[in-house]
Amino acid sequence: MEPHPDAPGPGSKLPQHYEQCFGCGDEVDAGLHIRSAVGDGMVVHSTFTVTEAHQGAPGLAHGGLLACAFDEALGSTVGNLLRRPAVTGKLETDFRRPVPVGSTLHIAAKLDGVAGRKIYASAEGRLDADDGPVAVRARGLFVSVDFTHFTTHGDVNALEKFRAARKARPEKDWDINP
């Protein structure tokens, strides 16, 4: 599958897509603060460091937050490589090992296929290194949507603020209303 001709190439760091996103936003103190970059072969590498704010059992990451990390990593892979707005339709996770507070999950995500509006992607998360033991695997189905999805269902004032902030960014890579 070919990426969009304007997709960021290998070595590109991906910007947070929204400052108040729980997955990647800097403005969410207890958020996941995921950071992503494009690697070779259209694989997107993301890291998520588990803090005390992310616990389920004492000292261990909550499974739902791990699923959130994969939603973000997969969504970012889809959005950046295909440059299409898309939302998660389905997300499946396999939790293979506990993920302790203080550990960093190294997530490698890739596109698996596109069928009409349906986009399939999958990822693997390894503990503390790109070649560490596999802790979580995930598969997602994303559905391409028009930008009206966000204006119809989201907060229009927040979207307007978001659009203005993106226009002001020197590294602006896409516009919410191109």
Ligand SMILES: CCCCCCCCCCCCCCCC(=O)SCCNC(=O)CCNC(=O)[C@H](O)C(C)(C)COP(=O)(O)OP(=O)(O)OC[C@H]1O[C@@H](n2cnc3c(N)ncnc32)[C@H](O)[C@@H]1OP(=O)(O)O
């Ligand atoms: C511009 C450049 C960007 C650049 C850089 C951006 C970076 C960007 C990073 C973002 C990173 C954020 C990552 C977090 C992303 C979220 O977390 S998104 C939030 C969670 N998801 C949602 O809120 C979605 C809620 N659901 C919906 O709005 C609607 O159900 C949907 C998904 C839009 C689909 O509704 P619809 O438009 O009416 O379409 P519908 O005909 O039902 O479905 C279309 C096709 O998908 C299939 N489908 C839909 N849902 C499912 C399902 N659950 N299971 C199986 N098949 C399904 C349908 O069967 C149908 O298949 P076909 O008939 O075409 O074969």
